[in-house]
Amino acid sequence: CPRGRGGGEAGAPGILLRYLQEQNRPYSAQDVFRNLQREHGLGKAAVVKALEQLAQQGRIREKTYGKQKIYFADQDQFDTVSDADFHRLHAKIVALTAKVQSLQQSCRHMEITPEMQREIQELRKECACYTERLKNIKAATNHVTPEEKEKVYSERQKYCKEWRKHKRMATELCDAILEGYPKSKKQFFEEVGIETDEDYKVMLPDPGGVPGGDWGLKYPGLAALFRLASCSCSSPPSSSIVGRKVQARILGRIQG
Template identity: 55%
Template sequence: MELLAQEGKIMEKVYGKQKIYFAVQSQFADVSDSDLKEMDSQISQLNSQIHTVTQDCKQLDMALKELNSSMTTPEMTSEVQHLTQECTAYEERLERIKSLTNHVTPEEKEKVYKERDLYLKEWKKRKRLASDMVDAILEGYPKSKKQFLEEVGLETDEDCKVKMPNI
């Protein structure tokens, strides 16, 4: 760099221990304002072309990613065969179930529904009793209900995300 500065091809400025080198401006031809405006318009046209090409590239990249993530024809063929076999297996199973003669009798169905209703009533009764006991304890308890339930180790239906079915 110092050799080029001595030859006069570049300029050198010293600021303390630092040296700065820059091109000699006299070696370049003068440019008119109209030339600068023309260059600016060319720059803006090229920038718009860059933007257009970039958008096209993004769209093509998205299309490529979509195509790469989709199944090929042989994969699709094997998938269709697999699903067809699975479907026929399910159809055979359905036919076997339909052909069975040991369906549930109305009496058995009624018995199951009565047992269900009995267990639901018992569930409601026990839940109400437990709730009444907790409320009675909480009347003299200094902390909140949530803190009491944590200390005692009680879990409510809501804590376990259990919803009582309708009767």
């Protein structure tokens, strides 16, 4: 049918009859007009006239509720639905309704388009930064060879081992001094000025692991323990002499 009021009126009965049969549910004239106006260009007067005409011809059914008339398709034209079919369709409707509710709930948690567009722009910028960084790395000429990498890891293992060794010696020295010290260990450390790794929340790294930063430059507590432990070595002899001197110096500060 051509759009427009005149063309809509000419085919209105056929359009309305087909619509009511396809939907197979009751509608008021206002509902039918609102649903079909945009698609078929039907005027409200044409809709009311066509519905009344179809009802008078017995092609649709009409019910009056107060001042409002309801129109629906003639049910005699449809096959009779058995109880089994009815229950099957009802179960299907319940399942589909639950699915719709679940999808609606999922949609509520989805980000709206503007938010996703902002995230896409941020990810593109981040990707561009990494691409540029990768490009610079590939263009660099000072790549680390496998031999150099192995050498660095070997040295790190060596220093981790020394760190652990010197810390153990420093701890043993402090424990020996504390046997005759009248105050607590904490007071002793404060009196002498010893800083431990624990004071700086530092843990001994795994000697076989991958380096995690310039830990050797960050932790003054480690240096303090190294200095203390280096004086407690039993070999060479000069170290023992220095160790005894340091012990005497520490005890002198305590007693003083």
